[in-house]
Amino acid sequence: MTIRFKTLLVIGCTTAVLMGSLFVLSQWMLARRFEGLDRDVAAAATQRAFDLMTFMDDPLDQACVDWASWDDTYAFMDDGNDAYREANLTPDSLNNLKMHVRLMIRTDGTLAYGDSRAGGESTYENTPDELYAYLHARPPLLARALEQGGIRGWVRLRDGLLGFAAHPILTSEHGGPARGVFIWGKFFDSARVNDLCRLTNTKSEVLGNAPPPTGEDFDEHGTWVAPLDGQTMAGHRVLRDVDDHAFGILRVAVQRRSKMRGEEAATQFGWVVLLGAATCAGATALLMGPVVIGRLERLHRALRLVAVDREKRVPVEGRDELADVAAQVNATLEALSEARLRAEDASRMKGEFLANMSHEIRTPMTAVLGYAEELGDPTLSEPDRQTAARTIRRNAEHLLTIINDILDISKIEAGKMTVEHVACQPAEVVADVASLLRAKAVEKGLELRVEFKTGVPRTIRSDPTRLRQALINLVGNAVKFTKEGSVRIVLSMDGVGPEPRLRIDVIDTGIGLTSDQLGRLFEAFSQADATTARRFGGTGLGLVISRKLAVLLGGDVTVSSEVGRGSTFSVTVATGDVSNEPLVSSETEAHHTERSSAKPLPTVRGRILLADDGADNQRLIAHVLRKAGATVDVVENGKDAVDRALAARASGRAFDVVLMDMQMPVMDGYAATRALRAAGYTGTIIALTAHAFAEERSKCLHAGCDEFASKPIDRAALLGMCAVACESPATRRAA
Numbered sequence: 001m002t003i004r005f006k007t008l009l010v011i012g013c014t015t016a017v018l019m020g021s022l023f024v025l026s027q028w029m030l031a032r033r034f035e036g037l038d039r040d041v042a043a044a045a046t047q048r049a050f051d052l053m054t055f056m057d058d059p060l061d062q063a064c065v066d067w068a069s070w071d072d073t074y075a076f077m078d079d080g081n082d083a084y085r086e087a088n089l090t091p092d093s094l095n096n097l098k099m100h101v102r103l104m105i106r107t108d109g110t111l112a113y114g115d116s117r118a119g120g121e122s123t124y125e126n127t128p129d130e131l132y133a134y135l136h137a138r139p140p141l142l143a144r145a146l147e148q149g150g151i152r153g154w155v156r157l158r159d160g161l162l163g164f165a166a167h168p169i170l171t172s173e174h175g176g177p178a179r180g181v182f183i184w185g186k187f188f189d190s191a192r193v194n195d196l197c198r199l200t201n202t203k204s205e206v207l208g209n210a211p212p213p214t215g216e217d218f219d220e221h222g223t224w225v226a227p228l229d230g231q232t233m234a235g236h237r238v239l240r241d242v243d244d245h246a247f248g249i250l251r252v253a254v255q256r257r258s259k260m261r262g263e264e265a266a267t268q269f270g271w272v273v274l275l276g277a278a279t280c281a282g283a284t285a286l287l288m289g290p291v292v293i294g295r296l297e298r299l300h301r302a303l304r305l306v307a308v309d310r311e312k313r314v315p316v317e318g319r320d321e322l323a324d325v326a327a328q329v330n331a332t333l334e335a336l337s338e339a340r341l342r343a344e345d346a347s348r349m350k351g352e353f354l355a356n357m358s359h360e361i362r363t364p365m366t367a368v369l370g371y372a373e374e375l376g377d378p379t380l381s382e383p384d385r386q387t388a389a390r391t392i393r394r395n396a397e398h399l400l401t402i403i404n405d406i407l408d409i410s411k412i413e414a415g416k417m418t419v420e421h422v423a424c425q426p427a428e429v430v431a432d433v434a435s436l437l438r439a440k441a442v443e444k445g446l447e448l449r450v451e452f453k454t455g456v457p458r459t460i461r462s463d464p465t466r467l468r469q470a471l472i473n474l475v476g477n478a479v480k481f482t483k484e485g486s487v488r489i490v491l492s493m494d495g496v497g498p499e500p501r502l503r504i505d506v507i508d509t510g511i512g513l514t515s516d517q518l519g520r521l522f523e524a525f526s527q528a529d530a531t532t533a534r535r536f537g538g539t540g541l542g543l544v545i546s547r548k549l550a551v552l553l554g555g556d557v558t559v560s561s562e563v564g565r566g567s568t569f570s571v572t573v574a575t576g577d578v579s580n581e582p583l584v585s586s587e588t589e590a591h592h593t594e595r596s597s598a599k600p601l602p603t604v605r606g607r608i609l610l611a612d613d614g615a616d617n618q619r620l621i622a623h624v625l626r627k628a629g630a631t632v633d634v635v636e637n638g639k640d641a642v643d644r645a646l647a648a649r650a651s652g653r654a655f656d657v658v659l660m661d662m663q664m665p666v667m668d669g670y671a672a673t674r675a676l677r678a679a680g681y682t683g684t685i686i687a688l689t690a691h692a693f694a695e696e697r698s699k700c701l702h703a704g705c706d707e708f709a710s711k712p713i714d715r716a717a718l719l720g721m722c723a724v725a726c727e728s729p730a731t732r733r734a735a
Helices: 003-056 058-068 071-079 082-088 091-097 127-136 139-148 190-200 257-308 321-375 382-413 426-443 464-480 515-519 542-552 615-627 638-650 669-678 694-703 715-727
Strands: 101-105 111-116 151-157 160-168 181-187 203-207 223-227 232-240 246-255 422-424 447-452 460-462 486-494 501-508 556-562 566-574 607-611 631-635 657-661 684-689 707-710
Touching: 003 058, 003 190, 003 223, 003 232, 003 246, 003 257, 058 151, 058 160, 058 181, 071 082, 071 101, 091 111, 101 127, 111 127, 127 139, 127 151, 127 160, 127 181, 139 151, 139 160, 139 181, 151 246, 190 203, 257 321, 321 382, 422 426, 422 464, 426 447, 426 464, 426 486, 426 501, 460 464, 460 566, 464 486, 464 501, 464 542, 464 566, 542 556, 542 566, 607 615, 607 638, 615 631, 615 715, 631 638, 638 657, 638 669, 657 669, 657 715, 669 684, 669 694, 684 694, 684 715, 694 707, 707 715
Parallel strands: 447 486, 607 631, 607 657, 657 684, 684 707
Antiparallel strands: 101 111, 101 181, 151 160, 160 181, 203 246, 223 232, 232 246, 422 460, 486 501, 501 566, 556 566
């Protein structure tokens, strides 16, 4: 017998024994493995179903937090007002939120309110009393809800398994002391069971109060698995109530698909193993170790370090897919870091803006309230009374400016700000701005002057109102931030040809700006000086609005500055074709006339019907009209306005003007105006509204009004409208 033969014989016998043993072992191992897969599937499905039961109650908990942390709920627990009850404690609120029961329990344990869904197939009339009795018998539960800021859990009642959330009743700012506990409850009914089955693709059910069997293998979640029959495997999970007492078992049944497929695969796999298992396993282990598995382990270790230290990054090895994965992980980490920094910065800027806005609103409001109280002092002298009235008006106008700035930035951000392009004289606009702010500059000892670097066209096509608004912001800021020296407004032309631009430089000798302040100067909700010890005030919106207005006018606002040396803000706007326009190179040539003294208010001779539901507005507007010479009748709603206007017309003494407030009870101004026009009323109707947007004006005119006056009322403008209408009777405007 040759050595070759012996070697082949040994190799053959060894291979046959090894492959035979591997075949038998594979059959046994695969059978167990596939059964284990069925158990894993059942356990995972049970965990998903249990998690989903808990997740289904997240909206319940959130709704409870929303209602409990609400000033109206907080007030109701104190005074039990009917308005809150009628507006919120209705069956519709239960139905809309798809809740079954609602309780409000005082801190002393007494019931303030309780109700449940009623009607149809979902009636739980006894649930509020039963749930209250359950909670009342367990004072520690309510104490936990108050101490821990809320609890959630399950209880089994006669009507079924109820998931509930309880949170302390606080103010909208989560302030206290707590006035009780607010509770929402929702039954785990057949509909929710069906949802659970559908979402998990299993047959799920909640069994009665059955204890878990002994001798079962439980995983770390307390789940055990057992076959129901040859085709079904079931996972079980103990359900516990809010007192941590077992009250039932969640059973989730899944088909044993792995078992059936495993039996087929085991036989096929055995034959495959006989042919090449040893070679494939050896080659795979040899190649996979250093090439793939080792690198995956290193990637895993690196990711664990990143989870601890966000600044660390994953090393990139090679130039294949694993290297791409590592690079993508690093890119994602960088993006998340940048996003976090941006979010923190945005949150900080908005917080600073809100604090600043609160200061800016409260400061003039303090003056308004304080001097209004002074006016009530009968011993106050007439000069002091006039001073108080002027102070109230000045601070009220400042408040209106703040509100207008907020509305402007909102319209700009929403893309609803529009500008005109009409013929206007820029030198006159600049001179007007200088005249307006010169008194404030002189008061600070500053020189405010207008200069012409080059000649500028006498007339351009732009929006003079928006240009004036931007210049007032820029020049006003220059005066505000300049302690000594001067503020110069320099006009010039920037570029020539078919698209020239007008350039206006506002140059001051003020405090100047740092490079960091320049970087965030035109950001919304940001100021160059955002500390709580601000010396100059302001909302921080003026520059943002000015720049966006300049962009809408075909230009921009830029800035250059040096700390302690002053700043130069440059605004440019498109001019349109100015090739044939004469040039202006001085204020004298602009033919600007200084503001004349206030003109006397117009006289109104006629009968006016005032429709307004506000008693204060009624007295004020009626007084202004009567002082101007008008006869005024007053009504409180749109229906009375329609009746009074038609009755006056029928009697032959029709009103010359109807002043119609657009927001009134019974019948609003829009409906009242349409009703009058439908009845053939052709007299003048002037809309009064606190909504100052262009869309509101269009809405009022479309309803049939002839004119539009926004609140706060401009006396001169309103009296002018009424005077014109009384002198020449108005006709019905075209729709």
